[in-house]
Amino acid sequence: QKEVEQNSGPLSVPEGAIASLNCTYSDRGSQSFFWYRQYSGKSPELIMSIYSNGDKEDGRFTAQLNKASQYVSLLIRDSQPSDSATYLCAGSNSGYALNFGKGTSLLVTP
């Protein structure tokens, strides 16, 4: 079973703080990883992709990948109330389909 695990939350952070979202995966063959943001009642929106070990930054978002530890994380700097959403982690082992985690609910409080 190719599992992607996420803490369901909710993770609550104050406005302006750093939100840290974590994800572990069981399939060592996974090569590509993705973070999606999903607002309530809406569809998932791709916000970050990461393919190699290390950090990848895009604006206030930083994705981190550690293949040895089978660990992916997403950091959101200067969190805003508009960042409140469910964040889905997904991995791919170069097959067609992605393996999705069940998501972490983030709440940014003003």
Place this chain on the structure above:
Amino acid sequence: DVKVTQSSRYLVKRTGEKVFLECVQDMDHENMFWYRQDPGLGLRLIYFSYDVKMKEKGDIPEGYSVSREKKERFSLILESASTNQTSMYLCASSLASLSYEQYFGPGTRLTVT
């Protein structure tokens, strides 16, 4: 800009009806996917297609079929709708490349009564 559209945002059908959900993408993507999303169960893959007229079963294909006659269009068919198929249905597409980034449509919330 990436664009995936789905035929309906909300749909209400009766038990036993045949239901068609359509998805269209304008990105010339080879791969297309149908998921359903339920509280506590996350996203579950129903079927996917990697080329015209090609299809592969996902994790929960029972009670569903699909059709892909054109590259840009992927249809999900519920042959005889049942109440346990009440769900949010999401279509996605991706390029046939190592990136495998999937882009989602807005979703169809289907209620079967």
